[in-house]
Amino acid sequence: MSNVLVDCTWLNKHLDDKDLVLLDAFMLNVVGKEPIEYSEFVTIPGALPFDIENDFCNNESSQLHALPTAQQFTANAQKLGINKQSKIVVFDNQGIYSAPRAWWTFKVMGFDNVKVLDGGLPAWIEKGYPTSHAYSQIAGRGDFVANYESNKLTDYQGVLAELNNPKQLVVDARGRARFNAEVAEPRPGVRAGRIPNSVNLPFASLMEGNGFKSKQALLQLFSDIGSENSDRLVFSCGSGITACILILAAHEIGLSNTILYDGSWAEWGSNKALPLEA
Known part of the structure; x- marks a missing residue:
């Protein structure tokens, strides 16, 4: 099962x-x-x-x-x-x-x-x-x-503290256009861009019809972003909802070192003191 x-x-x-x-x-x-x-x-x-x-x-x-x-x-x-x-x-x-x-x-x-x-x-x-x-x-x-269980979550300070740690991988579930700052954010006051050193895995890319792709396909998608080389997988999105789709998919293929950045881009992009890539 x-x-x-x-x-x-x-x-x-x-x-x-x-x-x-x-x-x-x-x-x-x-x-x-x-x-x-x-x-x-x-x-x-x-x-x-x-x-x-x-x-x-x-x-x-x-x-x-x-x-x-x-x-x-x-x-x-x-x-x-x-x-x-x-x-x-x-x-x-x-x-x-x-x-x-x-x-x-x-x-x-x-x-x-x-x-x-x-x-x-x-x-x-x-x-x-x-x-x-x-x-x-x-x-x-x-x-x-x-x-x-607070170890399953992080905030912007936790992400920032490990920003240059090669063993932390921040995975962003937003669409590619938003991740690459090619379109404006849908929420007022939120900057376009991404967390430095983050990678993009749009939640829609995990879907086949209304459900998930096969385990083999999910394994390949996570392998493509280098998940196996990371001790700390931090998942982000627009506001912490669709990041959980990626977390669920990660658990489906046996990855358990997963952390939700609950504030996600709505928080990070609103704070002008935080760095971004665009």
Whole structure:
């Protein structure tokens, strides 16, 4: 079985499993890809809403899309009925977009029994499986408690301190035009360019249709950027969402020395005191 992914056939067989919690990690604001739009609300039967932009985002932070605090995550996970023994499957309505962010947030909070539905809702619909037009009812309050693992994250100071360390590789998930400063950033006040010494691996290059490419193809993509020569793989993007797609792919092929730069380019590009390449 995959390290981090399940497919639609597996999920359809296990929808009624005891302890399975199915989470729809939707995002209303999609950046970096053409959004898939639906004429009406639709989700997978039994799913609960995992709101990355509100409930599971620290909106008191100056940083865009900041990860929630451990206390915030614990409270909202418990509201969803998540228990210590829960088996989490996460998906999103774009195929593979924000579900990896939810997956990595669980990992940061010390919870490992979480996987992502490859291809997400579009793949589920394509397979002809039943859908629902409403979220499921929450059974009751859960007993999950976060155990925050700070080693899975870094901030701009951590990236800057290791900027000239050949064993740190900063991998940027944005599209090539943004990475090469050929287009303006979509967010006001953010400079165009990239973190010095970083490499580009656009998240779209990992996709085949709505899901991930084969393991062999992913291995080649990561080999092409020199990931095997790095002790510290730091992943960045626009605001910390699509970087998690790369982190998930890295774990799928057996790389575990992964760190999320949560502030990503929205933070780095906004700070004129930080160096950039263009």
